[in-house]
Amino acid sequence: MLFEILTTTVMGSIAAKAFIAKQNLTDNDSGxxxxxxSLSGLNVTDGKDTLTTQLVRKQKYEWGWEYKYRIPYGRSFEDYAAKLKNIEDGLNNRRQQVDLKIDKNFLKNILQLNKTKLTNQKEVEMSFDGLLCIRVYNSPLPSTVDHLPGKGWKVPVGQTRDQNAFKFHDFEKIPHLVLGGATRYGKSNFINSMITSLVHSEPEHTHLYLIDLKGGVELSDYERIKQTESIAYEPEEALETLKAAYERMRELQQEVRRKGKKNVQQAGIKDRYFVIVDEVGELNPAEAITREEKAIKIECQRYMSQIARLGAGLGFRQILATQYPTGDVIPRQCKQNSDAKLSFRVQSAVASRVVLDNEGAECLPQITGRAIYQTADKREIVQTPYITNQIIKETIEPHIRLDQPKKEEVNNVNSTPQQPSRTNTVTFEKA
Structure with missing residues (x-):
C-alpha cells in the first residue's frame, strides 16, 4: 500500500512538472x-557608475516571451547580437529539477526516461527598433521542412513558428522578390523549390527567363523544359535574355492597351513571366574589368529596372538573388519595387540592411534554410522547405523538349575545329 501511494505521488509530480514545462507556466527569464x-560584459562602467541594460517591458505570447530593453550609452545592437549565442546557451543551460524526497535509487529509470521531457529547450531571436528586442520561444523551429507543392501563383516560403502554419508567397499580390544570403544557407534551394512549384501548379501559363551567373550549376536542369523561354549563363547571354523579356513585356503592354484594360488580370491574360537572376551581383557594372563588359552590365541593369517598374501589371515577376549583399549589388529601382524580401543568414549587419533595409539576418542561427521573410507590413522567421533532386526531376520530366539540345552540346558542335582542306600537294623530285 505504501509503495502504491509513493509511486502515485512520484508519477503525479513528474506529470505536473512536465505539464508546467510544456505550458510555459514557470516564471519568465527576464532576470x-x-x-x-551583465556576465557577458555588456553593461558599461562610467567612473563609479555602472550603466546597465534596462528592462522596459515584457509581454507573454502563445509562443513565448518578448522583452524590450534600453541599451546603455556606448553600446550598439551589434554588441548584443554578438552575444546572442551566450544568451541562448545560458537560458538552456539548466535542467528542471524534480524535488522528490525519496531514496536516490528508487524509480531511477523512470526519472531518467522523463529527463528529456523536463528540459525546456528555448530559441532566442534578437532585433532592434530603438529598443533592444529579445524574443524567447518555448520551442525551436524545425531544422528541416519537406517540400510542399504550390497553389497556383502561390509558392511555398516555409514553416512559421506556428507548427500548423505554412507561409506562401503570392506573386499575384507581390510581383517582385529579392533574395539574399551567404553561400550554403539555402538560397539556391529556395529558387529551385519556387521554379518547381510554378511548373507543377501552372505548367501551361508559366514562362521562364532564367539567368544563372554561377555558370549554370543551379538552373541548367530547366534548360530544355517548354516553360523556359530563354536561359543565360554569361553576362553577354544575360543581356539577350533580358532584352527578350523586355520586348515581350512591351508586346503585352500594347495588347492590354488595345483591350482597353489596365493590367493582365482585367484583360483576362493568364500567362505569367518570371525573370529569375541567380547572382545578380555578377551584373554590377562596378565589378566590370573592361569597357565592353561594363557597357553590357549597365544595359542589363537598365532592362531589369524597366521590368521592375512596368512589369507588375503586365504579368512579369522579377526575382533577384545574391550571395554578396554589399553596396549597390541590387539595382536601386529593382529593390524599391520589390515589396517582398527573403534573406537567409548573412555575414554582417551591413549585408542584412542591403537585403532587408534592416538588421537581423546576421543574427539568424547557422541552420540551412532558416530565413527572414519580410513584406511591407510583416516580418517573420521561417524554415524554408528542402527540395530534392528527385522531386525536381519528377516534376520537370514531362515538360522536357527532347528535340532541343542542351547549350553545351550546341557550343561543342560550333567549337569543333574544322579539318584543313587537302588542296596542297607535295611533289617529290628525283635528286
Missing amino acids: KIQRII
Whole structure:
C-alpha cells in the first residue's frame, strides 16, 4: 500500500512538472537574461557608475516571451547580437529539477526516461527598433521542412513558428522578390523549390527567363523544359535574355492597351513571366574589368529596372538573388519595387540592411534554410522547405523538349575545329 501511494505521488509530480514545462507556466527569464548580459560584459562602467541594460517591458505570447530593453550609452545592437549565442546557451543551460524526497535509487529509470521531457529547450531571436528586442520561444523551429507543392501563383516560403502554419508567397499580390544570403544557407534551394512549384501548379501559363551567373550549376536542369523561354549563363547571354523579356513585356503592354484594360488580370491574360537572376551581383557594372563588359552590365541593369517598374501589371515577376549583399549589388529601382524580401543568414549587419533595409539576418542561427521573410507590413522567421533532386526531376520530366539540345552540346558542335582542306600537294623530285 505504501509503495502504491509513493509511486502515485512520484508519477503525479513528474506529470505536473512536465505539464508546467510544456505550458510555459514557470516564471519568465527576464532576470536570467539580465544576469547573462551583465556576465557577458555588456553593461558599461562610467567612473563609479555602472550603466546597465534596462528592462522596459515584457509581454507573454502563445509562443513565448518578448522583452524590450534600453541599451546603455556606448553600446550598439551589434554588441548584443554578438552575444546572442551566450544568451541562448545560458537560458538552456539548466535542467528542471524534480524535488522528490525519496531514496536516490528508487524509480531511477523512470526519472531518467522523463529527463528529456523536463528540459525546456528555448530559441532566442534578437532585433532592434530603438529598443533592444529579445524574443524567447518555448520551442525551436524545425531544422528541416519537406517540400510542399504550390497553389497556383502561390509558392511555398516555409514553416512559421506556428507548427500548423505554412507561409506562401503570392506573386499575384507581390510581383517582385529579392533574395539574399551567404553561400550554403539555402538560397539556391529556395529558387529551385519556387521554379518547381510554378511548373507543377501552372505548367501551361508559366514562362521562364532564367539567368544563372554561377555558370549554370543551379538552373541548367530547366534548360530544355517548354516553360523556359530563354536561359543565360554569361553576362553577354544575360543581356539577350533580358532584352527578350523586355520586348515581350512591351508586346503585352500594347495588347492590354488595345483591350482597353489596365493590367493582365482585367484583360483576362493568364500567362505569367518570371525573370529569375541567380547572382545578380555578377551584373554590377562596378565589378566590370573592361569597357565592353561594363557597357553590357549597365544595359542589363537598365532592362531589369524597366521590368521592375512596368512589369507588375503586365504579368512579369522579377526575382533577384545574391550571395554578396554589399553596396549597390541590387539595382536601386529593382529593390524599391520589390515589396517582398527573403534573406537567409548573412555575414554582417551591413549585408542584412542591403537585403532587408534592416538588421537581423546576421543574427539568424547557422541552420540551412532558416530565413527572414519580410513584406511591407510583416516580418517573420521561417524554415524554408528542402527540395530534392528527385522531386525536381519528377516534376520537370514531362515538360522536357527532347528535340532541343542542351547549350553545351550546341557550343561543342560550333567549337569543333574544322579539318584543313587537302588542296596542297607535295611533289617529290628525283635528286
